[in-house]
Amino acid sequence: MGIQAIELYQQISSELINEITQICILNACSNSGLVHETRSIFENIQEKTTKIYTTMNTKQFTIDTESDIYIYRPALIQIEFIHKISTIILIEVCHLSKSENSLILWLCRAIFTYMFQIANIIYSWGDLNDELKRFAPYRFFAFSQLKEPIRINLQDKFCEWHCGLVGVNAYGGQK
Incomplete structure (x- = not known):
């Protein structure tokens, strides 16, 4: 599921990407064991919000x-x-x-x-x-x-x- 998630995420227009999309891609990657990909996506998120940090730790x-x-x-x-x-x-x-x-x-x-x-x-x-x-x-x-x-x-x-x-x-x- 993680690889499919990355492929879908990369197809999304940047105007359509929001907090929920970012949280979900990070969760999909981390739950699939894609540590490098998770870190790479996280580092490329321009505005890391409290919601993203909190949700990933819930x-x-x-x-x-x-x-x-x-x-x-x-x-x-x-x-x-x-x-x-x-x-x-x-x-x-x-x-x-x-x-x-x-x-x-x-x-x-x-x-x-x-x-x-x-x-x-x-x-x-x-x-x-x-x-x-x-x-x-x-x-x-x-x-x-x-x-x-x-x-x-x-x-x-x-x-x-x-x-x-x-x-x-x-x-x-x-x-």
């Missing part, structure tokens, strides 16, 4: 998904890069190109590849696999990648906390 994320209210079709993936000033990315899948060569598709894949690394922590409201399985047709990631990060289901944690606080579980029974 290890905790939240993911939430939303579906169409009427037919339950996947609609939105919300990703938060957790740090002092969090970065939030919204992926509205109904607006994505169907082309496998789409830059946006490539950027989404780079984001998920970066997030789903060993030792990263992903917080979700519900089981992460359940949250993301409806988005499988978009091929942002392989489900085998979901085994890598530490996954924390906040819904379960909330139920435990709430039951301990009020003495009643989520279904109305006593603890």
Whole structure:
């Protein structure tokens, strides 16, 4: 994926390159083990922003998904890069190109590849696999990648906390 990312990046007009593009190319290269290429691209970025530095060092994320209210079709993936000033990315899948060569598709894949690394922590409201399985047709990631990060289901944690606080579980029974 790293070599393909570099090839796509080199084809992009300089007027279209922004922080998100730079972050994604750096992540794709570093995650593919292309250390020399990562350093070269980083050194050529004219304006290195706090966002680029922070995003490349983020290890905790939240993911939430939303579906169409009427037919339950996947609609939105919300990703938060957790740090002092969090970065939030919204992926509205109904607006994505169907082309496998789409830059946006490539950027989404780079984001998920970066997030789903060993030792990263992903917080979700519900089981992460359940949250993301409806988005499988978009091929942002392989489900085998979901085994890598530490996954924390906040819904379960909330139920435990709430039951301990009020003495009643989520279904109305006593603890």
